[in-house]
Amino acid sequence: MTPAARTQAAIELLDAIIIAAREGGAAADTLIARYFATRRYAGSKDRRAVRELVYAAIRRLGERPANGRAAMLTLADEDPILATTFDGSPHGPAPIGDEPRAAPGLHPAWLEAALAASGLDAVEQAALIERAPLDVRINRLRADPPALPDAQPVPGLPDAWRLPAGADVSRWAGVVEVQDAGSQAVTLAARVEPGMTVLDLCAGAGGKTLALAAMMRNEGRIVASDVDRARLSRLLPRAAQAEVGIVETRLLDPRREAAALGDVQADVVLVDAPCSGTGTWRRNPEARWRLDPARLERFAATQRDVLTIGAGCVRPGGALVYIVCSLLDAEGPAQVDAFLTAHPGWRVEMPALPLGRARGQGMRLTPAHDATDGFFVARLIAAC
Numbered sequence: 416m417t418p419a420a421r422t423q424a425a426i427e428l429l430d431a432i433i434i435a436a437r438e439g440g441a442a443a444d445t446l447i448a449r450y451f452a453t454r455r456y457a458g459s460k461d462r463r464a465v466r467e468l469v470y471a472a473i474r475r476l477g478e479r480p481a482n483g484r485a486a487m488l489t490l491a492d493e494d495p496i497l498a499t500t501f502d503g504s505p506h507g508p509a510p511i512g513d514e515p516r517a518a519p520g521l522h523p524a525w526l527e528a529a530l531a532a533s534g535l536d537a538v539e540q541a542a543l544i545e546r547a548p549l550d551v552r553i554n555r556l557r558a559d560p561p562a563l564p565d566a567q568p569v570p571g572l573p574d575a576w577r578l579p580a581g582a583d584v585s586r587w588a589g590v591v592e593v594q595d596a597g598s599q600a601v602t603l604a605a606r607v608e609p610g611m612t613v614l615d616l617c618a619g620a621g622g623k624t625l626a627l628a629a630m631m632r633n634e635g636r637i638v639a640s641d642v643d644r645a646r647l648s649r650l651l652p653r654a655a656q657a658e659v660g661i662v663e664t665r666l667l668d669p670r671r672e673a674a675a676l677g678d679v680q681a682d683v684v685l686v687d688a689p690c691s692g693t694g695t696w697r698r699n700p701e702a703r704w705r706l707d708p709a710r711l712e713r714f715a716a717t718q719r720d721v722l723t724i725g726a727g728c729v730r731p732g733g734a735l736v737y738i739v740c741s742l743l744d745a746e747g748p749a750q751v752d753a754f755l756t757a758h759p760g761w762r763v764e765m766p767a768l769p770l771g772r773a774r775g776q777g778m779r780l781t782p783a784h785d786a787t788d789g790f791f792v793a794r795l796i797a798a799c
């Protein structure tokens with residue numbers, strides 16, 4: 416592909432990403448993979464170059480742009496070499512005219528205000544969309560860890576290694592699990608031990624379930640539940656590959672979760688709640704174009720619900736561990752405060768973690784402070 420054709424491809428991809436962000440379609444990575452699946456003429460260097468252009472535009476623009484051309488024109492105004500690719504050639508974009516540009520910025524204005532109110536200054540906010548490395552967790556239930564090329568240990572987390580972004584670890588499936596170091600750190604707040612009964616209420620495809628099983632040395636019982644059939648169906652094959660044998664899955668009907676979990680009296684209930692994902696924007700920065708105040712309020716309502724459902728499954732004196740990969744106070748500290756008001760008799764126990772800082776009645780990890788994805792975690796203890 417010519418440089419001009421790469422710019423045109425980035426414009427077309429950004430058009431698709433902008434529409435998907437507005438209408439709830441697929442993630443940028445999925446759209447990029449689909450785009451190239453039908454364009455075999457694009458070699459690996461072309462794909463990498465187009466992808467970099469697309470993500471450079473996404474990172475540069477806080478507000479969702481009107482279209483892909485307006486987005487790429489903003490980049491071209493800052494990059495004279497890129498500007499020359501608007502050359503009107505057969506596969507390239509039309510020459511630059513007097514036309515609208517997208518406004519550069521970090522995040523949508525309403526989110527910048529909400530992040531600032533949640534204690535994140537400009538440096539913290541900028542780090543939310545910087546490129547992330549690839550973190551993995553070594554599964555001690557399997558063989559000794561392989562020698563991973565270019566891997567660096569993550570201080571404080573004995574099983575966490577950091578690799579360059581894009582490293583391929585698929586050949587070590589089951590031994591090496593892709594899991595952000597922050598996700599590994601907040602899972603430690605569960606303080607699970609061999610022999611315990613644990614409920615992972617929002618287990619998804621089991622990233623934290625497998626980490627819990629390793630901490631329990633594969634002894635005890637983990638009930639892993641979720642309302643999403645597709646995600647949950649990936650959990651048991653992953654558990655088998657990781658040689659985890661203590662997990663049973665339960666697919667939940669929305670609004671009937673409590674009945675399906677009526678028999679569970681767990682030592683620890685982990686609630687890794689659905690959230691805005693502000694802490695994981697490093698990996699999908701276009702997600703900040705998807706969020707609006709109404710969607711944020713829906714997440715907050717679901718978080719209140721799953722906390723209440725989870726609390727009903729904790730044995731007397733047991734622990735309810737609340738996690739979100741969000742840095743907005745509305746999804747973290749405020750949820751904990753509201754829970755404690757609505758559930759007299761429960762108390763907070765501050766988690767002791769190798770990373771993070773206190774925020775409200777929990778701990779918070781941020782990309783700028785901890786070099787991990789962003790998380791909030793709180794540990795709530797039921798009355799005896």
Ligand SMILES: C[S@@+](CC[C@H](N)C(=O)[O-])C[C@H]1O[C@@H](n2cnc3c(N)ncnc32)[C@H](O)[C@@H]1O
Binds near residue numbers: 618621622624720721
């Ligand atoms: C943050 S993700 C979980 C990620 C997972 N724990 C991991 O570590 O990979 C939140 C999950 O909550 C699930 N969820 C949403 N509403 C739920 C509900 N009412 N009950 C249980 N799970 C729910 C979603 O389907 C999603 O898989």
